[in-house]
Amino acid sequence: MIRRNQGTFLVASALVVLFLLAFALASVEGKLPVLALDLTEHLFGIVLAVFVFERMLAWREERRWLPAKDWLYLILLETIDDLLKELLPAAVPRGEVESDEKVAVYEVTGERIHVGQTVRYSPLRLLVSPGEKELQSHIAWYAGELGPSRYVDVAKKALTGARERIRETFGSSARLMEADITTMLIGFEQSAMAATRHLDSAADMREEKSEDSSHRDGGPSTRQGTREADYELAFVCSIIVESVIDSAMKPKAWLEDRRHTEEGRSPFRRLKASWGASKKRT
Numbered sequence: 001m002i003r004r005n006q007g008t009f010l011v012a013s014a015l016v017v018l019f020l021l022a023f024a025l026a027s028v029e030g031k032l033p034v035l036a037l038d039l040t041e042h043l044f045g046i047v048l049a050v051f052v053f054e055r056m057l058a059w060r061e062e063r064r065w066l067p068a069k070d071w072l073y074l075i076l077l078e079t080i081d082d083l084l085k086e087l088l089p090a091a092v093p094r095g096e097v098e099s100d101e102k103v104a105v106y107e108v109t110g111e112r113i114h115v116g117q118t119v120r121y122s123p124l125r126l127l128v129s130p131g132e133k134e135l136q137s138h139i140a141w142y143a144g145e146l147g148p149s150r151y152v153d154v155a156k157k158a159l160t161g162a163r164e165r166i167r168e169t170f171g172s173s174a175r176l177m178e179a180d181i182t183t184m185l186i187g188f189e190q191s192a193m194a195a196t197r198h199l200d201s202a203a204d205m206r207e208e209k210s211e212d213s214s215h216r217d218g219g220p221s222t223r224q225g226t227r228e229a230d231y232e233l234a235f236v237c238s239i240i241v242e243s244v245i246d247s248a249m250k251p252k253a254w255l256e257d258r259r260h261t262e263e264g265r266s267p268f269r270r271l272k273a274s275w276g277a278s279k280k281r282t
Contacts, residue, residue, distance in 0.1 A: 068173070068176060069176045069177075070259075072169065072173050072176055072177070073181075073255050073258055073259065074259070075165075075169065076166070076169060076181075076185070076251070076255055077123075077252065077255040077256065077259065079162055079165045079166065080162070080188075080248050080251065080252045080255070081123070081124040081252070082158075082161075082162070083158050083159070083161075083162040083248065084106065084124060084126065084245065084248065085106075085124065086154060086155070086157075086158035087139070087155055087158060087241050087244070087245065088105050088106060088126075088138065088139065088142065088245070089105055089138060089141070089142040089145070090104065090105060090106065091103060091104045091105060092105060092138045092141050092142070093141075104127055105126070105127060105128055105135075105138050106124055106125060106126045106127055106128075107124070107125050107127060108122045108123070108124055108125075109122075109123060109124075109125045123256070126245075126249070130242055130245050130246035130249055131242075131246065135242055135245070136238040136239065136242050137238070139237065139238035139241050139242060140234045140235055140237070140238040143233070143234035143237045143238065144230070144231075144234045147230075148206065148230045148233035148234045148237060149203060149206070149230075149233070151234070151237055152199050152200075152202070152203045152233070152237060155195075155199055155237065155241060156196050156199055156200070159192045159193075159195060159196050159244065160196065162192060163189050163192050163193060166185055166188070166189050167189070169185075170182075170185075180254060181251060181254055181255065181258075184250050184251040184254060185251050187247060187250075188247045188248055188250070188251055191243065191244055191247035191248075192244055192247075195240050195241070195243065195244045198236075198240045199237065199240055202233055202236040202237065202240070203233065205233075206229045206230070206232065206233040209225065209228075209229040209232075210225065210226050210229045
């Protein structure tokens with residue numbers, strides 16, 4: 001810090017000395033107006049180069065990377081939505097009794113983004129907010145339907161896949177990402193990693209409890225102990241997965257807001273427009 005201040009002081013001193021020397025020479029030769037004009041021209045050139053041209057170049061550079069940034073954010077949003085589809089059921093029975101009437105947990109809605117004739121992405125809207133008791137009960141029901149042990153495997157695989165895609169994004173395109181979404185994704189990635197460990201621990205505890213029950217006695221009591229272990233595992237899974245979903249909703253909301261606010265200049269709007277025009281022609 002001291003060396004940096006000394007360097008700044010030396011540069012400033014040299015500039016002051018040069019200015020005084022130029023002022024003295026111009027005074028001797030009677031060319032103060034010429035000196036003032038030259039200084040004004042140079043000052044104008046410096047201001048123009050620093051505050052105008054530099055900002056124009058930065059703006060052009062930012063515009064040049066907008067399509068890549070928009071595509072990157074779309075991939076991240078798709079990654080989070082794919083994870084939610086794996087962790088959550090699309091619908092659950094209404095009430096505690098099995099019935100034909102279903103309650104939707106999420107829906108795929110909004111405009112679809114087409115690339116050629118392929119639907120690239122369909123936005124997912126979660127109908128039950130994290131923190132509500134209904135979400136945990138829906139997750140527990142889904143885990144019970146799949147089988148708690150199988151649900152743990154599905155959840156771990158989905159979490160690992162999402163983490164790998166996010167890490168690949170960090171490795172290849174981190175410089176395109178803004179600080180806010182980078183921080184959110186780091187928090188989400190850490191939450192997913194912690195959830196994977198907790199799911200492993202919960203599955204191990206379920207196996208230990210089931211083995212203890214089978215070693216003590218057999219018959220109906222063993223089956224009852226296994227059912228209790230499965231119920232506890234499903235309940236623990238609902239708590240763990242709900243916390244992951246809560247951490248995933250923050251970057252998801254940011255990415256969706258970014259996609260909507262910049263849709264006018266995004267290349268995806270042009271893709272959708274061209275797709276709509278081609279459909280009308282056909």
